[in-house]
Amino acid sequence: MAQTSFVKAVNATLAESMRADENVLVIGEDVAEGGPYTVTAGLAEEFGTERVINTPISEAAICGVSIGAAQSGKRPVLEIMFIDFVTLALDQLVNAAAKAHFMSGGQLRVPMVLRTQGGAGSRGAAQHSQSLEAWLTHVPGLKLVMPSRAADAAGLLRSAIADPNPVVFVEHKNLYFRKEEVPEDPEPVEIGSARVARQGSDVTIVALSRMVGESLAAAERLAAGGIEAEVIDPRTLVPFPLEAVLESVRRTNRLVVAHEAVEHGGFGAEIAAEVQNAAFDDLDAPIERVGAPFEPVPLSPPVEDAYLPGADEVHAAARATLGLAPR
Amino acid sequence: MAQTSFVKAVNATLAESMRADENVLVIGEDVAEGGPYTVTAGLAEEFGTERVINTPISEAAICGVSIGAAQSGKRPVLEIMFIDFVTLALDQLVNAAAKAHFMSGGQLRVPMVLRTQGGAGSRGAAQHSQSLEAWLTHVPGLKLVMPSRAADAAGLLRSAIADPNPVVFVEHKNLYFRKEEVPEDPEPVEIGSARVARQGSDVTIVALSRMVGESLAAAERLAAGGIEAEVIDPRTLVPFPLEAVLESVRRTNRLVVAHEAVEHGGFGAEIAAEVQNAAFDDLDAPIERVGAPFEPVPLSPPVEDAYLPGADEVHAAARATLGLAPR
Amino acid sequence: MSTTKTKAALDAEGALRLLQTMWRIRLFEERVGQLKRADQVHGLIHLSVGQEAVAAGVCGQLRDDDNVYSGHRAHGHAIAKGAPMDRVMAELMGREDGLCHGLGGSMHLVDTEHGLMGATGVVGGNIPIALGSALAAQLDGGDQVTVVFFGDGAVQAGHFNETINLATLWGLPLILVCENNGFAEFTPRSAHTKVERVSEVVAPYELTRETVDGNDLGAVWEAFGRFLAAVRKREGPVLLECLTHRLRGHYEGDPAHYREALAAEEWRKRDPILRFQRSAAEAGWLDDQAAAAVEAEAREAVEAAVEFGSASSFPSPELAARMVYAESEAG
């Protein structure tokens, strides 16, 4: 095992991929400078600015450029600095990248990765803190992964770069710099494979990205109260590993779904809708969802802290599935 | 009662609103020419091109222009010709229009309406047929209405133009030209109010836009089989009239949610997630969702016809909630 | 079409081939117009009748390994780039033997074998994508170029300027071909911008640019030939603006109340096909008989395409379901 961080794991995987395949390119704003979070630091020095390409502030065009390069055999890894600005590239991503293979009757391939980061908690305010992954789970032709720890980030990024389809890779800014242990040479993680982060028999908690850690913390507190929660990190939203969730719910008969995104219209709704349909008779309680309230992200620290879903909300939701009051 | 069509109802309401308030503007590509579906026909002739403003193909900028005009006291009704191209205006809509009131601590108001049309069935293929409303239900600060008939279109458009917040008004191209009856002087329809399109006691069908008609057709067939379906048209997705749905489900104990959008990640998931949570003990069967498969919209007519959800799928889903095989 | 990779100046043989291309496009599209009214081709159909000289003059000088991207008015570009007319027709009919198995349609024609990398229904949407293809070509070395066709309406879309800036910043082998027919849907260019010429819009970026009479095949051929040679030599991106005229409505079914149709007399003067036949005759490259033969051959080919398309079966929903995601190639 080696010590690393989420940022270092992504950085190292990008470097390995570029060493292994000269068709891999890194494209984005300030990427040759490492970007604001040092995710791409050192790549330009090793691979040159021909393959680590700084761009102007032109999100739509650089997404199109990545699509075209991918259609001509390159494997671009595009960085959109904040997921909030994916809004500017969405026509290219949704109308072109996601549909090119289908519309061409299978002739075109778009083996690109769109890396971006989202999430609140660092006082980024309303335009630098959003979690918008749910939109992209509604777009046939895209795959979407959302790792919660360094090892999965490395393994999933490898698989994403190798994938012949456009893959959206969603990072969380507040996971970047924590110290983590990873295997010396991380295996690729299969896209679409879930991970059981904690085993338990009383309630299943499906959590995304930052909420995996929050859910594990909640699980410890629940355990202190005699409740054993199973925490599942699906890691991939599209294609979603439903079977892993169902298998667990059939044992626990209770489900909490937790993400940081606004609850209303979030991906937790899809998970809840699928599970209630596939495991109706197994459920002993309503599926509880944990997510942000239907508000933009506020700047003011105490208001943002109150806004952000965390271990407390997961803890209360899990207790609710057992008919217990929050505590 | 007067004979009209969806297109004529929207057109007449725009004209009335412009007569009633000189701050109302119509902005969009070819709007002074009436647009491809004649929705804005005749407005330039009556109100002049100062208020019925043709624009170049600049979706991002014209959305921004509408936001700025609204912040300075105008009431722009922006047309984005196809909802597929809202992707180009999404930064402005999501990062600016939806958040301006909040980020300014209540100082700014954005009383604009974004009119657009979506939906498949007319061989528009993958880039001119999408149903993307679900994205916008995930954005705090926006309201979203999606009428299924001329009378509601007129009434909701009136309310949308009068609303001090940005309202997205989603039309369906295949509802435009049907002959319909409407009251001579349609009342405003309150945003957030559902309509019971058909009463029934055996199963509740919540349907959006074009699927309301399909669901009524399915209900007739179900009735022939002795099953009485209640069909509810929420008309508004944000804010969603949950109570009306719950009230019905408490009586029928069964729910089908039907929309044309891709099922995965669609708004039906949100409805299902909320209802299973709020009415868990009232549900005698899993909530069934009807939506499009996880594929782009194909051109080929028989393939598109197979792709499109319709009365058959609603019929089968309703029977499924009663434990009956499709028929 | 690879046979011409060496040709620069026009000769009798080249002229004949270009005339063939133009007649095929013209008759193909007139037939498509009829089929649309008969509901045998599907979706939003945009014809380029009157604009054939641009497709022919440009694609006639490209190789199969040069990539072409187009927009919503793409039939001519596809045919000129070498896409089999029968498979284009089958695509418009939504048939399994169509270029894209009937899943894409008129605005999404793709034939990678002939370097037709895609059309799009998003105005200007393929301009940055074409730049990405040019970036790949640059990195791969060689002298491959990428051409993107777009209309005057696309120039007011932000992604156009973003792409021009990037293309010049990176000096990529991209040839931008604007078919300026003076209209975007129902509104004239004057309602979209104060900058009349597209070649003027890009002036600040110092890329080689030129505006030619797009109904004059000779002029298109000559200017594009020069540009092509420069881009093959990696002298950076170029923009060719072709002034032309869309004879028909914006889409099939467009009542076109927003403009006056050209007088037939006036049109005969401007028609790129008749004009080219006149000048080719003057140049002694072909006579009326030869021209008539070309037209007749094209008419037969179009009819054969209609038969081919009509005989082809519709794809299955299962085929569509399999086309959403690409499978990894083994190895």
Place this chain on the structure above:
Amino acid sequence: MSTTKTKAALDAEGALRLLQTMWRIRLFEERVGQLKRADQVHGLIHLSVGQEAVAAGVCGQLRDDDNVYSGHRAHGHAIAKGAPMDRVMAELMGREDGLCHGLGGSMHLVDTEHGLMGATGVVGGNIPIALGSALAAQLDGGDQVTVVFFGDGAVQAGHFNETINLATLWGLPLILVCENNGFAEFTPRSAHTKVERVSEVVAPYELTRETVDGNDLGAVWEAFGRFLAAVRKREGPVLLECLTHRLRGHYEGDPAHYREALAAEEWRKRDPILRFQRSAAEAGWLDDQAAAAVEAEAREAVEAAVEFGSASSFPSPELAARMVYAESEAG
């Protein structure tokens, strides 16, 4: 600030007021830098130290009923437009008495009472929105103008060109003020475009444009004054490019490895405040004593703002919840 609506040429009184504005911005922001390190102001903080002459020279000639939009580097614009410094500070601190009740923060300053219609964290995002405000002004009649501030990095974003095209097409009363500090985050302008001057990028659109030394308050004042008079007369949109220098990192905390800091000596030459004090002294408008007094007064005002902000309480989650949707005004 409404007191100056008539002033065109600078005089002693005007000079003093502008110097006050610049010192307030400078000292406010230097203090904000300290507070950021002490974690008392929050979020992404972008300071305009070194660029004060632009904010002062532009906003100093505007009225409260002229609208201003800004970007992510907005403190100077807000203060110069008349937003109370204490409420700006409270906003950065996330307090209820902040301009936006602490919900918006540094990149989202709004003070409608003084015509500060909004900053934004989306580069260039407010450019089309400002045009909409100019459209409203045009329709309402009168001589109100809208000013939008943006950086050189915003010029490569598609919405910039889309907006320039619309502004010139419709001839709206919009004043585009670009603060060209030569950098976008960590990369120089040369890595973003081949077009060095922003005023050149808009050349095809034939709007009045000019590039001035943005560190020379007199030059900014003079050029903007001319432009303002023209736009009040509805002579169409204009663009003023102010060449300037961002003395600090892109954001507070930026190690700024990507460029060499200016030598202190060199900076003293360029510093817009010291430069203006020198020229104002030459003009006999003020002496060192007066200048020192202005600086001292500003320093006190900044400290008062810090006290005001620190004394203000944080907003409640309930307040935030009430701010998502506007209520219809009765009647």
